[in-house]
Structure formats: C-alpha cells, structure tokens
Amino acid sequence: MHVHPLFALRSVSVDLNHDASLLIDIPDALCERDKVKFTVHTKTTLSSFQKPEFSVPRQHEDFIWLHDTLVETEDYAGLIIPPAPPKPDFESPREKMHKLGEGEATMTKDEYTKMKQELEAEYLAVFKKTVQVHEVFLQRLSSHPILSKDRNFQIFLEYDQDLTVRRKNAKEMFGGFFKNMVKTADEVLISGIKEVDDFFEQEKTFLLDYYSKIKDSTAKAEKMTRAHKNIADDYIHVSATLNTISADDSTKVEGRVASDQELKLTELLRYYMRDIQAAKDLLYRRARALADYENSNKALDKARLKSKDIPQAEEHQQHCLQKFDKLSESGKKELTSFKGRRVVAFRKNLIEMAELEIKHAKVSSTIQPPAAKGWVCSV
Amino acid sequence: MADTARDPPPESTDFQELEDGEDLFPEPAATQESGPASLPAEDISTNSNGPKQDSLFDDDPEDLFAEATEEVSLDSPERDVLLSDGPSPAITPITPPTSVITPRIGLAHDDMFTHSSFDEIEEEEGGDSFDIHIAVSDPEKVGDGMNAYMAYKVTTKTSLSLFKTDEFSVKRRFSDFLGLHSKLASKYLHIGYIVPPAPEKSIVGMTKVKVGKEDQSSNEFVEKRRSALERYLMRTVKHPILLKDPDVLQFLESSELPRAVSTQALSSAGLLRMVNKAADAVNKMTIKMNESDAWFEEKQQHFENLDVQLRKLHASVESLVCHRKELSVNTAQFAKSAAMLGNSEDHTALSRALSQLAEVEEKIDQLHQDQANADFYLFSELLGDYVRLITAVKGVFDHRMKTWQKWQDSQLLLQKKREAEAKLQFTNKPDKLQQAKDEIKEEIEELEGKVQQGERDFEQISKTIRKEVSRFEKERVKDFKTIIIKYLESLVQTQQQLIKYWEAFLPEAKAIS
Numbered sequence: 001m002h003v004h005p006l007f008a009l010r011s012v013s014v015d016l017n018h019d020a021s022l023l024i025d026i027p028d029a030l031c032e033r034d035k036v037k038f039t040v041h042t043k044t045t046l047s048s049f050q051k052p053e054f055s056v057p058r059q060h061e062d063f064i065w066l067h068d069t070l071v072e073t074e075d076y077a078g079l080i081i082p083p084a085p086p087k088p089d090f091e092s093p094r095e096k097m098h099k100l101g102e103g104e105a106t107m108t109k110d111e112y113t114k115m116k117q118e119l120e121a122e123y124l125a126v127f128k129k130t131v132q133v134h135e136v137f138l139q140r141l142s143s144h145p146i147l148s149k150d151r152n153f154q155i156f157l158e159y160d161q162d163l164t165v166r167r168k169n170a171k172e173m174f175g176g177f178f179k180n181m182v183k184t185a186d187e188v189l190i191s192g193i194k195e196v197d198d199f200f201e202q203e204k205t206f207l208l209d210y211y212s213k214i215k216d217s218t219a220k221a222e223k224m225t226r227a228h229k230n231i232a233d234d235y236i237h238v239s240a241t242l243n244t245i246s247a248d249d250s251t252k253v254e255g256r257v258a259s260d261q262e263l264k265l266t267e268l269l270r271y272y273m274r275d276i277q278a279a280k281d282l283l284y285r286r287a288r289a290l291a292d293y294e295n296s297n298k299a300l301d302k303a304r305l306k307s308k309d310i311p312q313a314e315e316h317q318q319h320c321l322q323k324f325d326k327l328s329e330s331g332k333k334e335l336t337s338f339k340g341r342r343v344v345a346f347r348k349n350l351i352e353m354a355e356l357e358i359k360h361a362k363v364s365s366t367i368q369p370p371a372a373k374g375w376v377c378s379v
Numbered sequence: 380m381a382d383t384a385r386d387p388p389p390e391s392t393d394f395q396e397l398e399d400g401e402d403l404f405p406e407p408a409a410t411q412e413s414g415p416a417s418l419p420a421e422d423i424s425t426n427s428n429g430p431k432q433d434s435l436f437d438d439d440p441e442d443l444f445a446e447a448t449e450e451v452s453l454d455s456p457e458r459d460v461l462l463s464d465g466p467s468p469a470i471t472p473i474t475p476p477t478s479v480i481t482p483r484i485g486l487a488h489d490d491m492f493t494h495s496s497f498d499e500i501e502e503e504e505g506g507d508s509f510d511i512h513i514a515v516s517d518p519e520k521v522g523d524g525m526n527a528y529m530a531y532k533v534t535t536k537t538s539l540s541l542f543k544t545d546e547f548s549v550k551r552r553f554s555d556f557l558g559l560h561s562k563l564a565s566k567y568l569h570i571g572y573i574v575p576p577a578p579e580k581s582i583v584g585m586t587k588v589k590v591g592k593e594d595q596s597s598n599e600f601v602e603k604r605r606s607a608l609e610r611y612l613m614r615t616v617k618h619p620i621l622l623k624d625p626d627v628l629q630f631l632e633s634s635e636l637p638r639a640v641s642t643q644a645l646s647s648a649g650l651l652r653m654v655n656k657a658a659d660a661v662n663k664m665t666i667k668m669n670e671s672d673a674w675f676e677e678k679q680q681h682f683e684n685l686d687v688q689l690r691k692l693h694a695s696v697e698s699l700v701c702h703r704k705e706l707s708v709n710t711a712q713f714a715k716s717a718a719m720l721g722n723s724e725d726h727t728a729l730s731r732a733l734s735q736l737a738e739v740e741e742k743i744d745q746l747h748q749d750q751a752n753a754d755f756y757l758f759s760e761l762l763g764d765y766v767r768l769i770t771a772v773k774g775v776f777d778h779r780m781k782t783w784q785k786w787q788d789s790q791l792l793l794q795k796k797r798e799a800e801a802k803l804q805f806t807n808k809p810d811k812l813q814q815a816k817d818e819i820k821e822e823i824e825e826l827e828g829k830v831q832q833g834e835r836d837f838e839q840i841s842k843t844i845r846k847e848v849s850r851f852e853k854e855r856v857k858d859f860k861t862i863i864i865k866y867l868e869s870l871v872q873t874q875q876q877l878i879k880y881w882e883a884f885l886p887e888a889k890a891i892s
C-alpha cells in the first residue's frame with residue numbers, strides 16, 4: 001500500500017520546521033508486508049551537508065538506531081533526547097481484515113464493501129500516525145541546537161546506502177536490554193536521592209506524578225476510542241440491513257470521529273507520555289551523576305584519611321562535579337523549554353479536537369433529518 | 380365432570396400418547412365450576428363444555444351453538460390448551476367471532492367462519508375511530524421471597540362504546556398477561572388470526588426481583604418488562620377482532636381475574652408445551668402441501684426473508700447497545716483520569732482546561748448512556764417484538780397447512796369408505812350386509828360433511844390470512860416508520876448536545892497561554 005500523507009494531520013508538537021537552515025519531512029512512505037519504508041527528505045542551507053536537497057529511504061529500525069546512539073552519547077547526558085518513535089503496528093487492522101475476509105459470506109455485498117472501506121480507513125489512519133510520529137522525531141532533532149549537529153544524525157539524513165551495517169547487532173541489543181534493567185534500578189535511585197536543588201526537587205515530584213497520570217489517561221482514552229470504533233462498525237451492519245441513506249452517512253461520520261479523535265487526543269497523550277519518559281531519563285542521568293559525585297566525595301575523604309591516591313581522588317571528584325553541574329545546567333534549560341512546549345502542544349491539540357468534534361456533530365445533526373424524511377417517504 | 384368434559388375422543392392420529400399424559404395433570408374439579416362464571420355473560424353457552432367434537436354434543440339441547448362451535452382439528456395448540464392451561468382457557472373454546480359480537484350483530488350465523496360477520500365487524504370499525512390507549516405502570520412488588528410477584532397497573536383510556544367507562548384501571552401480574560395470550564391463541568391462531576405474542580418469561584430476571592435485589596439490573600429488568608407488556612396490550616387491542624374478545628375485555632376491565640396457573644415456566648404444563656412444540660416442528664416437515672395459490676407461496680417466502688433480516692438487524696442493534704454502554708463506561712473513566720491529570724498539571728490555564736475537558740467528557744458519558752437507552756427501548760425492543768410476531772405469522776401459515784391436511788385426510792378417508800361400500804356389494808353374507816351397508820352409509824354421509832367442512836375451513840382460513848397479512852404489513856410499516864423517526868430524532872438531539880458541550884469547551888482550550 002503506497003500512501004501520500006501530504007494531507008496528514010501535522011505534528012503533535014508545535015510546528016518544528018521553523019529553522020530554514022535544516023528542513024526535514026517525510027513526504028512519502030511505502031508499506032511492504034511488515035515493513036514500512038519512509039522517504040526522508042532534507043532541505044538545508046548548511047555547508048556540513050554535501051547537497052542542498054536530498055532524500056533517502058529509511059526503515060523504522062534505522063530511527064531506533066539513531067535514537068539509541070544519541071542516548072548513549074555521554075555529551076548529551078544533560079539533554080532530553082526526543083523519544084523514539086514506536087514501531088508501526090498494523091496488527092489490529094490486519095486482524096480485522098482477516099476476520100472480515102472470513103465473514104464475507106455472511107454479509108451482503110453492500111455491507112462487506114462498507115466494512116472494507118472502514119477497515120481501509122483504519123489502516124490509513126495507522127499509517128498516517130506512524131509517518132507523523134517518525135517525522136516529528138526527526139524534526140525535534142533538527143530544531144535542537146546541539147542535537148542537530150550530531151554526526152550520526154547527519155549520516156542518517158545523508159547516507160544513501162543501507163544503514164543496516166551500523167545498526168544494532170545481537171550483542172548490542174542484549175546490551176540495550178541490560179541498560180533497561182539498570183534504568184529501573186535508577187528509578188529507585190531517583191526517588192530515594194536527596195535533592196540539593198529546589199528546581200529539580202519540584203521537577204522530579206511533578207514529573208513522576210504527571211507521568212503516572214498521563215499514562216492512565218492515555219490508556220483510558222484508547223479504550224474510549226476503541227469503543228467508539230465498535231459503535232461505528234455496528235452502524236455499518238445496521239445501516240446495511242436497514243438500507244437507508246441517513247444511516248449510511250451517520251456511519252461515516254461516527255467512524256471518522258473515532259479515527260480523528262484517535263489522532264488528536266490519544267496521540268497527544270501518548271506522545272507526551274513518551275516525552276515525559278524522556279524527561280525522566282534526563283533526571284535519572286542527573287541523579288546518577290549526583291550519586292557519582294557524592295561517591296567521589298566519599299572516596300576523596302577516604303583517600304585523605306589514608307593519605308593515599310589523593311590527586312586521583314581529587315581529579316575524579318572534580319570530574320564528577322563538572323559533569324553534575326553541566327547536567328544540572330542544561331537539564332534546567334531543557335526542562336523549562338519542555339514545559340513550554342508541552343503547554344503549547346496541548347493547547348493546539350485540544351483546540352483542534354474540540355473544533356473537529358463540533359464539526360462532526362454539526363454534520364450528523366443536519367444530515368439525518370432530511371435523509372430520514374427521504375427514506376420515510378420511500379417506504 | 381372434569382374428565383368427561385375434557386376427554387376428547389381419540390380421533391386425532393397425531394398425539395395418541397398425550398391422552399395418557401392427560402391423567403398426569405389432574406385439574407381440580409372446583410375450578411371447572413368457576414370457569415363459566417368468570418367470563419362475560421355473552422359467552423356462557425359455549426363455556427360449560429370442553430372443546431367439542433361434533434359427536435359428543437349433537438344431542439345437547441341447551442347448547443344453542445352446538446353447530447356453530449365445531450372443532451377445526453385436534454391439533455396440538457388446542458390439546459395444549461386443553462391439557463395444560465388453567466380452567467378458563469380450557470373452558471373457553473373456539474369462540475366464534477359471531478358470538479362475541481352477540482350484543483350488536485345477533486346470532487344469525489351457523490358457520491363460525493362466516494364471511495359476512497367479519498365484514499360487519501369491519502363496518503363497525505369504520506364507525507368507531509380507533510381510540511383506545513393502554514398504559515402499564517407502577518410496578519409494585521407484592522409478597523415476599525419466592526412467592527413474590529410484581530403487580531402492574533393497567534390503565535385504559537378510551538371513548539369506544541365497547542367499554543363501560545372512559546377511563547379505568549386494574550392490577551395485573553405477569554402470569555395474567557400470559558394467561559390472556561394463551562386464551563387468545565387457543566381461540567384464534569388456528570383459524571388464521573395473527574395473535575400478538577406475549578413478552579417472554581425470564582426465570583433469572585424474575586428470581587432476582589423476587590429475592591429483593593434492589594439494584595440497577597433488576598430495575599432495568601422491571602422497566603423492560605413493563606414496557607414490553609404495554610406494547611403487547613396495545614398491539615392486541617389494535618386488532619379489530621381481538622379488541623372485542625370477551626377475554627380481552629375482562630382482562631382490561633374486571634378487578635379480579637382467576638389465576639392462570641399453567642403458565643408457570645417450570646410446571647408440567649410448561650414441559651408439555653415444549654413437547655408439543657417439538658412434535659409440531661417434526662410434523663411440519665412431513666406435510667407436503669400442493670400450493671395452488673401463488674400468493675401464499677410468495678408471502679411465505681417474504682416472511683422467511685423478513686425473519687432472517689430482522690434477526691440479523693436485532694443482533695446488530697443489541698451489539699450497538701452493548702458497545703454504547705461500554706463507551707459510556709470508558710468515557711466516565713477517562714473523565715476521572717483527565718481530572719486527575721488536570722490536578723497534577725502545574726500550568727494553571729492548562730490545568731483548568733484539562734479539568735474542563737474532564738467535565739465535558741463526564742457530560743458526554745451521560746449523553747452516551749441516554750443514547751444507549753434510546754437505542755435499546757426504541758430500536759432493539761421493537762425488533763425483538765417483530766421477530767416474535769413473525770414467528771406468530773409463520774405459525775398461522777402452518778395452521779393453514781394443517782387445515783388443508785385435515786381436509787385432505789377427510790377426503791382420503793371418504794374415498795376409502797366409498798371403496799369399502801362398493802366392495803360390500805359383492806359380499807356373500809346377506810344378513811350382515813344390510814347392517815354393514817347402513818353403517819357405511821352413515822359413515823360416508825358423515826365424512827362427506829367433514830370434507831365439505833374441511834374445504835370451507837380451508838377457504839376461510841386462507842381468506843382470513845390474506846386479510847390479516849395485509850393488516851400486519853400495514854401495521855409493521857407504520858410501526859417501523861414511527862420508531863425509526865423517533866430514533867433518528869434522538870440521535871440528532873445527541874449530536875446537538877455534543878455541539879453545545881464542545882463549543883463551551885473551546886474557549887477554555889483557547890485560553891491556555
């Protein structure tokens with residue numbers, strides 16, 4: 001299935017393509033079996049790139065590779081790394097398509113066609129979503145003053161060969177898994193450690209709490225939109241059997257409300273859930289740095305006591321302190337701008353969602369009466 | 380008396396085995412007496428005897444309607460009535476429409492299926508505009524424990540002269556409704572009238588109510604039942620013949636009604652009904668009717684299709700109701716979650732907006748619930764009613780087939796007897812010959828009468844069905860139109876409310892700075 005998502009609903013975040021020096025978008029995507037191939041298109045005035053405009057094909061795994069390399073870069077420890085885009089998930093529509101195929105015999109031709117259309121719309125919605133999410137990831141990077149200059153990012157955008165060689169091999173993947181395990185230990189660390197800075201203390205409390213709330217809201221919003229979809233499907237069956245004009249239109253409207261709501265509210269929540277996770281990651285790293293610094297202090301004291309290895313201990317302590325300070329400084333900046341970004345994004349999306357709801361409700365309330373009259377007369 | 384009155388001669392070839400069963404269900408003799416008294420005066424003559432066979436009551440001088448009240452056949456519904464239902468139904472035989480209209484039209488007619496009487500009834504209808512409204516309300520629990528039951532108030536408002544007053548009400552319980560239905564079914568179904576089916580029993584539902592659970596689901600159950608009972612009564616009185624039936628009138632008007640015991644689900648009567656239904660189904664498969672009338676074939680096909688479509692639609696709508704309820708629950712949960720999120724949010728304007736969002740979603744949840752109710756009560760229940768109605772229609776067609784079968788059987792028998800008569804001519808036993816000849820002549824005469832009656836019955840039932848079906852179709856279209864318009868209106872209203880809510884929310888979202 002080949003799709004031009006030019007009409008796709010634009011970024012969940014505020015439009016990040018401000019800076020004309022580096023403009024990235026995904027104008028095209030192809031769906032082959034399980035794999036989605038994105039066409040990453042770059043337009044730049046920066047001399048660091050070989051050409052002013054170019055496109056490369058990329059797979060989802062390439063994005064993950066890029067994300068992970070950024071996370072593992074020490075220098076970026078004080079930054080909020082934009083969350084990795086989730087894997088494209090066509091499981092749900094695919095399953096439904098399968099069931100539809102099996103049940104074809106029990107439905108009228110009309111019903112089958114409508115169900116198929118509905119399913120295709122769902123497929124398309126998932127598709128649009130995944131393209132959008134991958135696009136936003138790249139745009140976050142390009143608009144970040146430090147990350148946009150990352151060498152690997154450049155390679156990602158420019159390298160016209162397959163990136164497979166550079167991607168995680170099995171061993172590294174295991175390393176990644178291990179890293180995740182360590183992170184959960186960090187979670188205990190972050191909540192336990194005594195915070196020296198008020199700002200970070202507040203942020204920590206806020207983020208931890210907010211994260212759990214937003215996770216809950218995301219889950220509930222998903223359930224809501226799923227129920228909405230079920231209703232849309234029911235209406236198709238009902239209208240097919242009733243064979244009326246008004247029911248037809250209401251189906252389309254109900255169905256579309258579900259998929260638009262899906263894109264707006266749920267995606268907003270989901271995106272920020274991941275973003276907050278990224279912010280939390282920053283806090284972990286800082287907490288680790290703080291722990292390191294405290295340990296180095298203890299080591300220095302011990303060394304002084306024993307009058308042994310004092311210069312190394314001092315150097316180590318200085319190093320830890322620097323790292324910690326650097327993290328705190330950039331961390332503060334990052335978290336402040338993160339908050340601003342979040343508020344703006346919520347505003348935009350809530351407005352758009354409300355406007356869509358109104359539009360759809362108006363459409364269905366005006367379609368039904370005249371169509372109903374028409375049907376009634378024809379009986 | 381109980382036995383003689385109710386002991387049908389074993390002419391029916393179908394259900395021999397049930398005669399033995401008869402003894403297992405001893406009906407208290409006392410109730411026999413109460414039977415006649417419970418019915419309006421007009422019907423007394425036909426009350427005191429059980430369902431008749433011609434042979435039994437030819438000599439009953441007091442029975443003015445002996446000829447009129449001929450049995451059509453001893454097929455299962457009547458047997459069923461005879462053996463299983465309480466005294467009143469058994470005692471009320473196939474009441475001819477003529478006797479019902481006795482006060483107005485007079486007793487002129489012999490043949491219970493008289494064509495002209497039906498026409499006269501229709502003329503009557505023309506005079507009286509259909510003005511009767513029945514409401515079922517105020518469900519009240521009476522008694523305690525497993526013997527408890529719900530009593531409903533049945534209020535009739537009418538300007539028809541058929542009734543004594545303009546407005547009156549009585550208290551009835553569910554089994555009373557079932558009793559009414561079984562009486563009507565026994566009287567009218569086999570002659571081709573589409574008798575509206577009564578609401579279904581529900582052991583689970585009722586037990587909950589009896590046990591005294593005052594929760595949401597038992598309230599819903601009672602409401603569902605109340606609404607179904609109301610629709611049932613309205614449908615019944617909309618039928619011009621049924622409206623004037625004395626049982627119906629008694630049901631609506633009289634303050635005391637004898638209990639219909641045999642309608643209990645778990646009774647032996649109930650079991651017998653099930654056996655009969657099964658036997659019926661088998662029987663239907665074996666009757667091969669030569670359909671000479673294309674109209675019937677076409678209509679039967681039409682109803683088969685309609686049945687399939689309605690069942691499908693009903694299932695879809697039930698699924699819709701279920702999902703909408705789910706949506707409502709999920710929306711409520713989301714609203715709570717969004718409120719909590721709003722509380723966590725430290726940016727004031729955003730926090731307020733999120734709280735507002737939570738409120739909007741809560742209101743929407745309520746909307747969804749209301750819509751689900753509309754889905755259900757308007758749409759789904761109507762479909763359920765019609766699925767059951769179509770079953771009744773199909774039943775009526777089946778009765779026509781049985782009537783035809785009986786006619787054919789009589790014809791066959793007649794032919795056999797005639798052959799036997801012819802054979803008798805060649806016997807060599809002169810002394811027995813005359814006796815045998817006389818016997819056979821008698822039998823042949825009798826059978827000839829039966830054949831004629833069978834043919835008449837068949838023609839009449841065919842005619843009745845034609846009328847009934849056209850009436851049914853008209854009603855169906857009207858019903859569906861009304862309900863669907865109401866339903867669509869409810870949908871539109873929901874959408875308009877949604878608009879209001881979201882428009883109120885929009886400025887809040889815009890106010891985030």
